[in-house]
Amino acid sequence: MLNFALCDDNLNILDRLEKMLNDIFTKNNFDAIVSFKTDNTSDMLNFINNNKINVIMLDINLKSSKSGLELAEAIRKINKDSYIIFTTGHLEYAMLAYKFKTFDYLAKPITYDRLEETVIRLFEDVNGRPKKYIKIDNKNTIIDEAEVQYIKRDGMKLIFHTATRDYDTYSSFNKFQEKLPVNYKRCHKSCIANIAQIKDVEPVSGTITFKDGSTCDIGPKYKVDLMEVLKDYGSF
Numbered sequence: 001m002l003n004f005a006l007c008d009d010n011l012n013i014l015d016r017l018e019k020m021l022n023d024i025f026t027k028n029n030f031d032a033i034v035s036f037k038t039d040n041t042s043d044m045l046n047f048i049n050n051n052k053i054n055v056i057m058l059d060i061n062l063k064s065s066k067s068g069l070e071l072a073e074a075i076r077k078i079n080k081d082s083y084i085i086f087t088t089g090h091l092e093y094a095m096l097a098y099k100f101k102t103f104d105y106l107a108k109p110i111t112y113d114r115l116e117e118t119v120i121r122l123f124e125d126v127n128g129r130p131k132k133y134i135k136i137d138n139k140n141t142i143i144d145e146a147e148v149q150y151i152k153r154d155g156m157k158l159i160f161h162t163a164t165r166d167y168d169t170y171s172s173f174n175k176f177q178e179k180l181p182v183n184y185k186r187c188h189k190s191c192i193a194n195i196a197q198i199k200d201v202e203p204v205s206g207t208i209t210f211k212d213g214s215t216c217d218i219g220p221k222y223k224v225d226l227m228e229v230l231k232d233y234g235s236f
Contacts, residue, residue, distance in 0.1 A: 002030070002126070003052060006037040007044045007071065008059040008087065014039065017057065017087075017110065024116045030123055041066045049078050055122065060088040060105075072100040083122055107164060114163070132181070136160060137169040145181060149210040151192040163212035187226050188219035195230065203227060 004021060008014045014037045025032045036047045041062060048056070056075060060068035072084055086105040103125070104118045133142040147162045153173060160167040173192065183195040193208055193216065200209040206218040218226060
């Protein structure tokens with residue numbers, strides 16, 4: 001069983017998060033429980049210091065003597081192996097969160113579908129599904145390759161679009177195409193699609209819709225090849 005601990009300075013958010021997690025555990029038959037929830041950072045540290053916790057969900061912007069990032073730093077001195085998931089209404093803090101071996105971060109307001117996606121991935125990771133990453137720059141910024149919906153060229157930049165945020169780097173398609181997995185396919189002169197993240201394709205209008213609701217165009221030059229790949233991939 002996985003034990004979850006939650007910390008947020010808003011008690012209503014804590015109650016809603018606990019309810020959603022319990023619904024997700026039941027729906028997916030996950031062996032997990034919310035063991036502890038609090039709006040007090042000292043209580044959180046004390047509980048983690050005295051109990052085995054597998055997953056810790058922290059609000060970054062805690063109205064407390066410690067921020068969520070500072071709390072995570074203290075937690076890592078106690079527990080180096082637990083999964084940490086940050087919640088935040090300020091996405092600019094997201095990159096700072098990864099220094100604490102962060103599994104994921106959720107933008108507020110947290111939706112049921114987004115939370116369920118994260119919990120499912122977490123259980124897949126616990127059960128040994130290997131994760132593969134794309135290194136996008138010289139700053140060692142890495143992205144789980146399964147999370148990218150598409151890669152789009154914007155001037156001199158490449159935009160790596162995921163369901164939660166965009167990452168950008170100054171580079172070219174040619175540099176990345178060679179090292180991308182086979183499920184990444186060029187669909188436009190300015191776009192590479194992750195086939196595994198495609199929800200729908202409209203060949204007539206030339207539009208791809210991804211699982212997060214975002215879209216990109218299909219270029220006439222790439223249409224036939226793309227549709228053959230989709231057919232072989234078994235998605236459509």
